[in-house]
Amino acid sequence: MSDETAAPPAPEGQPQEAQPTLVVNAQYVKDLSFENPNAPSSLLQKGEPNVQVGVDTSAVQLEGQTFEVTLTVRAEGTAEDTTLFLVEAAYAGIFTLGEMPEEYVAPMLYVEAPRQLFPFARAVVAECVRDGGFPPLLIHPVDFMALFQQRAQQMQAEQDAAGDGSGDTPPNGNGEQKFEFEL
Secondary structure, three states, X not given: OOEEEEOOOOOOOOOOOOOOEEEEEEXXXXXXXXXXXXXXHHHHXXXXXXXXXXXXXXXXXXXXXXXXXXXXXXXXXXXXXXEEEEEEEEEEEEEEXXXXXXXXXXXXXXXXXXXXXXXXXXXXXXXXXXXXXXXXXXXXXXXXXXXXXXXXXXXXXXXXXXOOOOOOOOOOOOOOEEEEEEO
């Protein structure tokens, strides 16, 4: 099963450049953990739990233009000082990038690929929490572009503060880079 995302066609009268493409070769649950540490008493709690959600993305180059992108969603439900549940799901995909300028690689890996994985990771988390005896956890959509830009600015500020001047662009997808965001 394969899915492909490409940029929109060039406006009329402009030369057609090679469009960046992202092909989904496979997607899968890489790791899944659910803890219900205070059951059965946690299931008798009244009211809505306080839920903290964190999102982390990472990309690892497998070979050539093929990458494994992992979207990790962590959620912790609490009521007062009691942990009701902990869930962590690492949902991954294998993506192949078409020919594109180097500056497009990081946004494709850290914005577009996680955007395609998110609905599936969200469903896994919702079902896992539901199967643990709680109402399904419906995570709001994530703006991966805003998070990517925010993290790129943070990285630039850290580089400027360190005074090393190395690289003024976000990660290019070679090797592993992690972006972590709190929602």
